[in-house]
Amino acid sequence: MAFNRKDSYYKQAKREGKRSRAIYKIEEIDQRFRVFKKGQKILELGAAPGGWMEYIAQRVGPSGMVLGLDLLPIAKLKSPPCLTLIADILAPDTGARIDDLVSPPFAGIVSDLAPNLTGIKATDQANSIAILESALQLGLERLNQGGFFIGKVFQGSELKPFKNRLQALFAKTTLAKPKASRKTSTEIYLVATGYAGNTRLQ
Numbered sequence: 461m462a463f464n465r466k467d468s469y470y471k472q473a474k475r476e477g478k479r480s481r482a483i484y485k486i487e488e489i490d491q492r493f494r495v496f497k498k499g500q501k502i503l504e505l506g507a508a509p510g511g512w513m514e515y516i517a518q519r520v521g522p523s524g525m526v527l528g529l530d531l532l533p534i535a536k537l538k539s540p541p542c543l544t545l546i547a548d549i550l551a552p553d554t555g556a557r558i559d560d561l562v563s564p565p566f567a568g569i570v571s572d573l574a575p576n577l578t579g580i581k582a583t584d585q586a587n588s589i590a591i592l593e594s595a596l597q598l599g600l601e602r603l604n605q606g607g608f609f610i611g612k613v614f615q616g617s618e619l620k621p622f623k624n625r626l627q628a629l630f631a632k633t634t635l636a637k638p639k640a641s642r643k644t645s646t647e648i649y650l651v652a653t654g655y656a657g658n659t660r661l662q
């Protein structure tokens with residue numbers, strides 16, 4: 461199947477003045493799992509150019525806040541409580557830099573992190589699991605008991621063990637492939653809700 465960069469979601473995003481077509485993925489996940497609520501503090505890892513942040517900010521409202529982290533700068537967001545941080549999730553000081561900006565815990569950690577693609581499926585999948593593993597490490601130390609984790613991953617043999625790991629930490633873990641996620645892409649989202657808790661934060 462030919463890859464159509466300018467598909468209907470791309471055109472919808474342009475028409476509606478959104479930063480990226482990715483916004484429709486988190487919207488669909490939220491409509492299905494009802495994760496975002498007013499007043500929540502949310503951490504997004506891999507947040508540029510800020511499509512998800514725009515959606516999440518509107519869902520958590522002025523009493524909530526969203527911190528978006530990326531290697532790339534994110535143009536200033538108008539919505540009430542959006543903060544951004546240029547950082548590498550693999551860098552050892554990133555956790556401390558997050559805590560300096562916003563004190564944990566967060567109600568939810570979301571990751572749309574994507575490694576640079578090599579085109580070699582097994583390598584891309586291994587890299588996506590490795591980056592998601594780092595996101596989970598960083599996130600779990602800052603996640604409220606009962607909180608949620610949403611993470612993008614490329615499908616492959618390492619997905620099941622990773623899902624099992626989440627199942628041991630969260631009350632419920634589900635795989636979701638939003639309609640806005642291209643059919644030609646192996647990306648899928650893990651949605652884990654009801655975090656059992658972290659002794660560091662309790």
Ligand SMILES: C[S@@+](CC[C@H](N)C(=O)[O-])C[C@H]1O[C@@H](n2cnc3c(N)ncnc32)[C@H](O)[C@@H]1O
Pocket residue numbers: 479480482483505506507508509510511512513529530531532547548549550572573574575576591
């Ligand atoms: C698919 S994009 C995110 C799109 C975003 N959710 C949106 O709605 O606009 C993936 C992002 O992951 C970021 N990324 C990849 N590796 C990273 C790392 N090691 N640390 C921080 N960000 C990283 C990339 O720079 C890229 O902006």
